[in-house]
Amino acid sequence: MTTVVKATTPRASAFPDKVEILALVEAALAWNLDSTALPAVTDALAMAQRFTDFGRLVADDLEAQVLSLPAGSELGNGARAILGEASRRLYLRPLSQTAAPRPAAHRAQNLARLVQSLSRKFSEVSQEQVHSRSIEAPQRE
Numbered sequence: 001m002t003t004v005v006k007a008t009t010p011r012a013s014a015f016p017d018k019v020e021i022l023a024l025v026e027a028a029l030a031w032n033l034d035s036t037a038l039p040a041v042t043d044a045l046a047m048a049q050r051f052t053d054f055g056r057l058v059a060d061d062l063e064a065q066v067l068s069l070p071a072g073s074e075l076g077n078g079a080r081a082i083l084g085e086a087s088r089r090l091y092l093r094p095l096s097q098t099a100a101p102r103p104a105a106h107r108a109q110n111l112a113r114l115v116q117s118l119s120r121k122f123s124e125v126s127q128e129q130v131h132s133r134s135i136e137a138p139q140r141e
Helices: 018-029 041-066 074-089 101-136
Strands: none
Touching: 018 041, 018 101, 041 074, 041 101, 074 101
């Protein structure tokens, strides 16, 4: 039996619910870190872990896609820059459950921004690949 995975969805079967993750990203980005009303440390750290797990999957798939892009392409260079940042931030040691609320929320927000960037770049590269394939495909007459 063969499983078909859409080109626009990185490893769809292995992913947590993308819609749910992106909703969490929006929620984390809406936090005002200068406010006294910060999320609970356990909630912020749980979100940071989910963003880390999701981000690693997207980064792996984006890295595989980038290999098919021309070496000097602007899109590829942008993707490589994001992947470089991802390789640093997605492998940081998790904060302790005893962390203060602001650093925990800050970590979750930073990872949310990274997930947002990775997802956006994955979509751009996927669209470019689809566009390139349609140009390369022989026209039938």
